[in-house]
Amino acid sequence: MTASPEETTFDLIVIGGGAIGENVADRAVQGGLSVALVEAELVGGECSYWACMPSKALLRSGAAVRAAQNVSGAREAVTGQIDVRAVLEQRNSIASNWSDDGQAEWVAGAGITLLRGFARFTGPKALSLTDARGAVTQLTARHAVAVSTGSAALLPDIPGLAGAAPWTSREATSTQEIPARLAILGGGVVGCEMATAYASLGSKVTLLSRGALLSNLEPFAGERVKDALLALGVDVQLGASPTSVSRDGAGGEVTLVVGGTELVVDELLVAVGRTPNTGDLGLETIGLEPHSWLPTDDTMLVVGEDGAPLSGEWLYATGDVTHRALLTHQGKYQARAAGDVIAARALGKRLSIEPWGAHVATADHESVPQVTFTDPEVASVGLTLAAAQKAGYSVRAVDYEIGNVAGASVTSENYSGQARMIVDEDRQVILGVTFVGQGVAELLHSATIAVVGEVPLNRLWHAVPSYPTLSEVWLRLLETYGRDTSSF
Ligand SMILES: Cc1cc2nc3c(=O)[nH]c(=O)nc-3n(C[C@H](O)[C@H](O)[C@H](O)COP(=O)(O)OP(=O)(O)OC[C@H]3O[C@@H](n4cnc5c(N)ncnc54)[C@H](O)[C@@H]3O)c2cc1C
Ligand SMILES: NC(=O)c1ccc[n+]([C@@H]2O[C@H](COP(=O)([O-])OP(=O)(O)OC[C@H]3O[C@@H](n4cnc5c(N)ncnc54)[C@H](O)[C@@H]3O)[C@@H](O)[C@H]2O)c1
Numbered sequence: 001m002t003a004s005p006e007e008t009t010f011d012l013i014v015i016g017g018g019a020i021g022e023n024v025a026d027r028a029v030q031g032g033l034s035v036a037l038v039e040a041e042l043v044g045g046e047c048s049y050w051a052c053m054p055s056k057a058l059l060r061s062g063a064a065v066r067a068a069q070n071v072s073g074a075r076e077a078v079t080g081q082i083d084v085r086a087v088l089e090q091r092n093s094i095a096s097n098w099s100d101d102g103q104a105e106w107v108a109g110a111g112i113t114l115l116r117g118f119a120r121f122t123g124p125k126a127l128s129l130t131d132a133r134g135a136v137t138q139l140t141a142r143h144a145v146a147v148s149t150g151s152a153a154l155l156p157d158i159p160g161l162a163g164a165a166p167w168t169s170r171e172a173t174s175t176q177e178i179p180a181r182l183a184i185l186g187g188g189v190v191g192c193e194m195a196t197a198y199a200s201l202g203s204k205v206t207l208l209s210r211g212a213l214l215s216n217l218e219p220f221a222g223e224r225v226k227d228a229l230l231a232l233g234v235d236v237q238l239g240a241s242p243t244s245v246s247r248d249g250a251g252g253e254v255t256l257v258v259g260g261t262e263l264v265v266d267e268l269l270v271a272v273g274r275t276p277n278t279g280d281l282g283l284e285t286i287g288l289e290p291h292s293w294l295p296t297d298d299t300m301l302v303v304g305e306d307g308a309p310l311s312g313e314w315l316y317a318t319g320d321v322t323h324r325a326l327l328t329h330q331g332k333y334q335a336r337a338a339g340d341v342i343a344a345r346a347l348g349k350r351l352s353i354e355p356w357g358a359h360v361a362t363a364d365h366e367s368v369p370q371v372t373f374t375d376p377e378v379a380s381v382g383l384t385l386a387a388a389q390k391a392g393y394s395v396r397a398v399d400y401e402i403g404n405v406a407g408a409s410v411t412s413e414n415y416s417g418q419a420r421m422i423v424d425e426d427r428q429v430i431l432g433v434t435f436v437g438q439g440v441a442e443l444l445h446s447a448t449i450a451v452v453g454e455v456p457l458n459r460l461w462h463a464v465p466s467y468p469t470l471s472e473v474w475l476r477l478l479e480t481y482g483r484d485t486s487s488f
Helices: 019-030 045-049 052-069 084-094 101-109 169-174 189-200 219-231 328-346 385-390 406-411 440-452 470-481
Strands: 009-015 035-039 113-116 118-123 126-130 136-147 151-153 181-185 204-209 235-238 242-247 254-258 261-265 267-270 274-276 315-317 369-372 377-382 395-401 418-424 429-437
Touching: 009 019, 009 328, 019 035, 019 045, 019 101, 019 328, 045 052, 045 169, 052 084, 052 169, 052 189, 101 113, 118 136, 136 328, 169 189, 169 267, 181 189, 181 261, 189 204, 189 219, 189 267, 189 369, 219 235, 219 377, 219 418, 219 429, 254 267, 369 440, 377 440, 385 395, 385 418, 385 429, 395 470, 406 470, 418 470, 429 440, 440 470
Parallel strands: 009 035, 009 136, 035 113, 136 315, 181 204, 181 267, 204 235
Antiparallel strands: 118 126, 126 136, 151 274, 242 254, 254 261, 369 377, 377 429, 395 418, 418 429
16 A cells, blocks of 8 residues: 555654654744654664663663672672673563663653654655555655664674674573673773673673773773772673684684783673664765765754755764764754744744753763763763863863762761863853762752753852762862862
8 A cells, every 4th residue: 555645744754763863843832843763673762772771771680789798787788799691681571572662652752753664765755664564655744854773882893703703792681691701802991890790690701891991081080980890700801902813613712812812701791892773774865975974064954065064954873873972862952942943943932052052062072971881880970081181171180089978878887989070260160070989870860950951060059968978079079179268
């Protein structure tokens, strides 16, 4: 049966029904547009089924046990081992058993038309949709198309790697068996989180990292996480990268050659970054390069090599595929801006596109928060010292040992953690904050508000942290910086 033009023409077509695409579609519908959301796999995308949620489910039991083991009285109550089967079942439940029924229901309830299949551009505002049976439908967008196709794990060009069936983050977050021996390639966020999870669940983990761990963050973060991984029994090898990889038949042992020495494991997880899902999107039909990231302006309009939006200003991108900040919360922030601005432009409404306006993703530049769920956690927002200096700010870094605040001593015996605040000396506002320690994830939003709000230090003295909480680290950071009383 051939679909009628009414069924194949929409004000906006969103390609990719991950967390980000869902939000673009939702905002645009709320803004008054008809919207189709095209999804080739599961509505909800990586975050729900193979990334944020299942990975955190794998990490939580180990963190809970260690937290109890560091409190007298509670320690005595922790007498057994982690129940790995129960952890995997809980993870299965958090990943909705890889069924997207609930999210598809939400999409329908939000007034979005869900189209299942794989979308490719055939020209400006024109797409073909291929469904699971191979049937092809042509789609047309009246006003805009938003690409929210996400990213996939990058496989480096190491001899033998591709043929050795390595794990990516997908297998690592969805496995039903914990391998006895796991090698992890890459000391970034995925590598450090998965090393923590699998060591907690009983694997003998070897973590191979070319450089320092978590190298995009303050250096002390990676150092403290490295010490914690060593304490968990992880073999952390810095400056190490395999020169060849092979697997002994399907499902057999994997052998890596690292610095001339053989390392034999049951599985190898590759976690060396991401590649955009744009290889088979028909980008060549609209003058863009297949396999490339899709850079945007702050209203999320895709820009060409000249930095200007494509002719007609109809193509938007949000989420990982933009390479602005590969994080669910930041992608959803972009999605809110994009969905609203697409609707406003389509309906000729007033735009709010000045920095920090409603239709722009200004925070992507220097105010991105991120929690790395290692143990200790790393919670950071804004610029590191190195990034602030590189950007030309006149800065001072203020450090404090979190273990010294009263709240830390009741949270955990021998609490140890570090806080760093980066102060813009010219404006007396905070450009970045990093906390490393148990339970610091929930501290992060206070820092995000201080950074985004550009709250002057003199006003921050009036934001009084409750006693005895970890938040008292804020007061200690201010005291360490010193109070300017010259204007009193
Ligand atoms: C192991 C791991 C843990 C993570 N943990 C966190 C975390 O704790 N917190 C956090 O903020 N971020 C985390 N991230 C990052 C987060 O998962 C991503 O930033 C987020 O999923 C990006 O969402 P997206 O919608 O842009 O892309 P995706 O979630 O990848 O969704 C894209 C969707 O588009 C579909 N698609 C692609 N091409 C087409 C096409 N041509 N036609 C139709 N459909 C298509 C795909 O099937 C997919 O469903 C983690 C990432 C990994 C790998
Ligand atoms: N909690 C979270 O917010 C969370 C968790 C997981 C992932 N993520 C997101 O997912 C994205 C991908 O994470 P990731 O860990 O794959 O990437 P990443 O960019 O964080 O780290 C990749 C690491 O691999 C190293 N590397 C690159 N090529 C290598 C090679 N050939 N051999 C050895 N090492 C190599 C890099 O130096 C880097 O340290 C991140 O950008 C992050 O934003 C977020």
